[in-house]
Amino acid sequence: MAARIIDGKAAAAELRAEIGREVAALKANGKPAPGLHVVLVGEDPASKVYVASKEKLAAEIGMNSVAHRLPAETTEAALLAKIAELNADDGVDGILVQLPLPRHIDTGRVIDAIDPAKDVDGLHPINAGLLAGGKNGLVPCTPLGCMLLLKQALPSLSGLDAVVIGRSELVGRPVAQLLLQADCTVTIAHSRTRDLPAVVNRADIVVAAVGRPRMVKGDWIKPGATVIDVGINRMPDGKLAGDVDYAEAAEVAGAITPVPGGVGPMTIACLLRNTLTAYRARRG
Template sequence: MTGDARIIDGKATAAALRAEIGREVAAIKATRGLTPGLHVVLVGEDPASKVYVASKERLAVEIGMNSVAHRLPAETTEAQLLAKLAELNADDSVDGILVQLPLPKHIDTGRIIDAIDPAKDVDGLHPINAGLLAGGKNGLVPCTPLGSMLLLKQALPSLSGLDAVVIGRSELVGRPVAQLLLQADCTVTIAHSRTRDLAAVVKRADIVIAAVGRPRMVKGDWIKPGATVIDVGINRLPDGKLTGDVDFAEAVKVAGAITPVPGGVGPMTIACLLKNTLTAFHARRG
């Protein structure tokens, strides 16, 4: 380690969360004879998506869930995909449905997300779940923001009154994580590519959540000394190495706590997908 910041270990936290979910799944099987079921739909041959889906499948099976991957060819039509979702929505043994993104260009992603039963939408992207989150009510929350918050609360047991800056305004990460920070009584600023003097905005934050998808954009001198930094970015460099949206080598010398890339938020995303599947199971079956 090159500096004073505490490294927030997403790998270890994700492993502990998966073990906890595994114990709960075993208890459900033993007492109720039921097994929570996660179904992932993959359309096409995107290499990164294939790796993600295989990993989700393996980890779900490892903790004792029913895990099924529906691998459909790239030429699958929107109508065929909607028919597959209707079938999964109607199947009572399916607790969680996730459609792996990105979808092929000829399919309207919005229409597909809207077609998933909100009670089974373990990605937390359905407008009903987004609305519940915005209203501070219980719904299924997107996995990466949920994982980011679990890591943040590990570093800072009380978030109340802290100044948080979220860099990025995507529906997948930026907006939902801002809602979760508001629920935790933070003062929240959502910054983005059009924000004036972004460095100065970030500099005043006790909490920085970087989710822009630009390698090492956030410099060490942007960080307030002692701030907690959650780096959601996963960018592949020309040499094949992974790096985050934060310049880790610089920021680690200034921050109080920071997530590495890889090994920070990434492992938490799949662990939270399994957590959401269990949440959906309980909400559906009482």
């Protein structure tokens, strides 16, 4: 029996509509709209597409959306000055610096410079620490999107065995923390994990975020498991593929996200949700 498809496009559209209604209510009550500011340094084609999409979708739901496009030769000092300017601007509720940055700029230093209360990407060490401690903070967008899709697909996560493949600070570690908060039993697997197929095969939930196309095979998946595929890999034929062999896994899993159309759309929707969360926290 083929797996049920977890439709990230539909879930993201529903979330954006919900946020849009809340923004409209704020404005109807005389409140300012939440302000999302995205900083793009350079001319990376994929980054330009992502920033344009974020700008468009934020504007569609009534947020004040501003993109700051800086040339590739922008110095680290100049970028830090721009961030300091946005930190000090009371009309800015969310700041996102589009990654990757040019090589001459220290990414860690830039992330550390963002006001944690405006860090809608959820990458500042203070927000990472709040997440690790099970406290309220801004959560990275892709892991948050994964959790919303899981909660939509499963009646309860409590007590389930979850395996996260990948230990990055962007996805693997934060999604593992969120799964722990949902009372899952969590294993983080990675390139040094012994007998990875056997580890994955015992999981009720599999989150694949390793960056290797179609690495997770169908016979790795426990029958009926829920599979969240975070990977987005460009194949030689130009098509996109996830970290999971979708055709094989869909014959075994109970539910699965497609690529594209799964986790990807939720990432931007969760960015908008984080902006609204930051707005509320800052403005009471």
